[in-house]
Amino acid sequence: MAELKYLCGFGNEFSSEDPRCPGSLPEGQNNPQACPYGLYAEQLSGSAFTCPRPANKRSWLYRILPSVKHQPFIPAACGDLTEKWDQVEPDPNHNMRWRPFAIPQSTEKIVDFVAGLHTICGAGDAKSRSGIGIHVYTCNTSMMNKCFNNSDGDFLIVPQQGELLITTEFGKLMVEPNEICVIQVHFLACVCIARTLFGPNLERLNCLHATGSTLRANGLANPRDFLCPVAWYENREVSAGYTVINKYQGKLFACQQDFSPFNVVAWHGNYTPYKYNLNNFMVINCVAFDHADPSIFTVLTAKSTRPGVAIADFVIFPPRWGVADHTFRPPYYHRNCMSEFMGLIKGHYEAKEEGFQPGGASLHSIMTPHGPDTECFEKNSVADLKPERVAEGTMAFMFESSFSMAVTKWGLETCQKLDKSYYQCWEHLRSHFNPNWKPPKH
Numbered sequence: 001m002a003e004l005k006y007l008c009g010f011g012n013e014f015s016s017e018d019p020r021c022p023g024s025l026p027e028g029q030n031n032p033q034a035c036p037y038g039l040y041a042e043q044l045s046g047s048a049f050t051c052p053r054p055a056n057k058r059s060w061l062y063r064i065l066p067s068v069k070h071q072p073f074i075p076a077a078c079g080d081l082t083e084k085w086d087q088v089e090p091d092p093n094h095n096m097r098w099r100p101f102a103i104p105q106s107t108e109k110i111v112d113f114v115a116g117l118h119t120i121c122g123a124g125d126a127k128s129r130s131g132i133g134i135h136v137y138t139c140n141t142s143m144m145n146k147c148f149n150n151s152d153g154d155f156l157i158v159p160q161q162g163e164l165l166i167t168t169e170f171g172k173l174m175v176e177p178n179e180i181c182v183i184q185v186h187f188l189a190c191v192c193i194a195r196t197l198f199g200p201n202l203e204r205l206n207c208l209h210a211t212g213s214t215l216r217a218n219g220l221a222n223p224r225d226f227l228c229p230v231a232w233y234e235n236r237e238v239s240a241g242y243t244v245i246n247k248y249q250g251k252l253f254a255c256q257q258d259f260s261p262f263n264v265v266a267w268h269g270n271y272t273p274y275k276y277n278l279n280n281f282m283v284i285n286c287v288a289f290d291h292a293d294p295s296i297f298t299v300l301t302a303k304s305t306r307p308g309v310a311i312a313d314f315v316i317f318p319p320r321w322g323v324a325d326h327t328f329r330p331p332y333y334h335r336n337c338m339s340e341f342m343g344l345i346k347g348h349y350e351a352k353e354e355g356f357q358p359g360g361a362s363l364h365s366i367m368t369p370h371g372p373d374t375e376c377f378e379k380n381s382v383a384d385l386k387p388e389r390v391a392e393g394t395m396a397f398m399f400e401s402s403f404s405m406a407v408t409k410w411g412l413e414t415c416q417k418l419d420k421s422y423y424q425c426w427e428h429l430r431s432h433f434n435p436n437w438k439p440p441k442h
Ligand SMILES: O=C(O)Cc1cc(O)ccc1O
Pocket: 292, 293, 294, 330, 331, 332, 334, 336, 340, 351, 364, 370, 371, 398
C-alpha cells in the first residue's frame, strides 16, 4: 500500500479534497444551494454552537450521501464492553496488576475491533456526559463492511502490538505501536489490521474514552507532530448491507445502510481525528535534584470543569536522561488523589523492572499507596548517581483520572490475567530506621 499522506498541526483549520475531485470544496461558503459534484454538505460539531470562538470545534463534510440515510438502530451484543460500574463490590485493595492480556488465535475465534473491546475499569455516566472508560482491546481480524462510532466520548487508542489501518470519514490513518490516535466522539471509524509485528493478525491495545471533554495537546507535544488524514472516498454500494455500530449511553447498537459511509470527497474544519508518534514528545526532566511529578510527561488532557483537574490525562514515560544529584531517582512512594491506570507498550518500567510486562496493565486507585518495588528501592537508594539513560527502549503510559474508578467483572475475573501476587512486590520492604543516625561529614 502506498504511503499515506497527512496534514500536520493540532486543532488547525484544515481543508482537504480527494485529488480525484478537484474543486469539490465549495468556495467562500459552507452551504451552496447545490454543492460541487452534486455532493451533500454535512456539519459535524464537537462543541456547542454557543462556545466562545477559541473553543469552537466543527468540520464540514461534502459527501456522496448524508449520514442520515440508514435503517433504524437496534440493540447489538455488547460482549465485554460495559458502563455498569456496580458489577463487583468496591474493594480498597485496588493496587492491581494484570499480566499481558490474551489475544485470541484466529483459528479459535474471529474477533474484530468492536468484538475485541473489553472494559476493564471506569466511572461516570455517558448520559450526564462526565465519565471515563478504559478498555483493553485484542483482535485478530479486520472490520469488514462494518464501522464503529462512539457517541459517548473521544476514543484514544494506544496500540501495543500490530499496526492498524483506520479508515475514517476524513481519510485513512496508519497507526503503529508507539503511536497513538484519537477518534473523537461521533466520528465513524473502520479499524483494519494492516500489518502485525508478532505472528499473524494479532492486535492488542488499550483504549481510553473520556466523556464530556475534548482532548487537548500539552505544550511539550509539538502541534506540528499531530497528523490528520487527507480526504479519501469510496463510492461503494453494499447491497448485502453495511453495518454501523454505535456506542450510545454505554451500550452498542447497530444499523444497516446500503452504501459505504466513507464517502466524504472533501472536508474542511478544525475537528478531525489525528495520530501522534510518542517519540516526538519533547521530554523534560529534573536537572538539579528530586523527582519531578509526572505532569511533565502529559501528552493530552481531557479537562473537567474544575480548573487544572482532568477527567483524564494521557501521560507517557519515555526514554530520557536521569541526572538528579543526591536524589532517589525513580518514582517516590505516594498516595495520589487521582486514579492511575498504567500500561507498558515496550521495555521495562523503572519502578518495577519485573512483573509489569508489555501488553499488561496496572491500576492504582485513588489514595491507594504504591511506589517502587523492594528491589528498585534497595538498588536506587545506594546507586552511584552518574548521569544515566532511564527507560531506554521503553514506553510506558498512564491514564490519570480524577474519577474513582470501578473495576469490571471482566477485569477482575473473566480475563484471568489479574496478578494476585502483586502486593508481594512491597512485602519485603524492610525498615532502615536508625535512631542513632548522624549526618554524613563532608
Ligand atoms: O506510580 C507510578 O509509577 C506513576 C508515577 C510516576 C512518577 O514518576 C511519579 C508519580 C507517579 O504516580
